[in-house]
Amino acid sequence: MNRKIPTNAFDIYFGLGPGRSYRAVAERCGVSKQAITKLAKRDGWQGRLQDIEDRSRQDSTQKAVDTVAEMNARHLKMLKAVQGKALETLRSMPLATAMDAVRSLEMTIKHERVICGEPTERAALTVEEVTERELRRWLIAQPAVEEGSDE
Numbered sequence: 001m002n003r004k005i006p007t008n009a010f011d012i013y014f015g016l017g018p019g020r021s022y023r024a025v026a027e028r029c030g031v032s033k034q035a036i037t038k039l040a041k042r043d044g045w046q047g048r049l050q051d052i053e054d055r056s057r058q059d060s061t062q063k064a065v066d067t068v069a070e071m072n073a074r075h076l077k078m079l080k081a082v083q084g085k086a087l088e089t090l091r092s093m094p095l096a097t098a099m100d101a102v103r104s105l106e107m108t109i110k111h112e113r114v115i116c117g118e119p120t121e122r123a124a125l126t127v128e129e130v131t132e133r134e135l136r137r138w139l140i141a142q143p144a145v146e147e148g149s150d151e
Contacts, residue, residue, distance in 0.1 A: 003030045010045055014052065072115045079108040079115075 006012070006029055013025045013036075022040060026033040040046070082104055089101035 005029055005031050005035055005039055009036065009039060010043065010048065013040070013045060014049065075115055076112060079112050083108045083112075 009025055009029060012028055013020055013022070016024055022036045023033045026036045029036070086101040086104035086108070090098050090105075093101065
């Protein structure tokens, strides 16, 4: 087994996928595992592999973010079109038939708020409200310590 290691040995190693091993590369290249191990250590195969995997994860994450952003933009555009039609209907229809337009407006406003990350209803408490509620709860729940007691 006195063959020269090919220059694309790392590519072979990477191409083996999750089950990759130096032994598999050595067998494929017709060289010793020790020779592959020395080359891998010298050329930093593990670091290179980690860099490739990190870049791949970042690319996947960015593609997912872009996809969601595109979807949100598309949905907002559709919601605004429905809102425009609902407003046109409100202007031109009698009050009884305009209720469909009102329902359309209400639905699109709720969905628009969800897409933009806003609450659809006033359910969120302010920090002050939560703090005040917790203070009241703890002050009422704790027995008062009397002066002169041993506690």
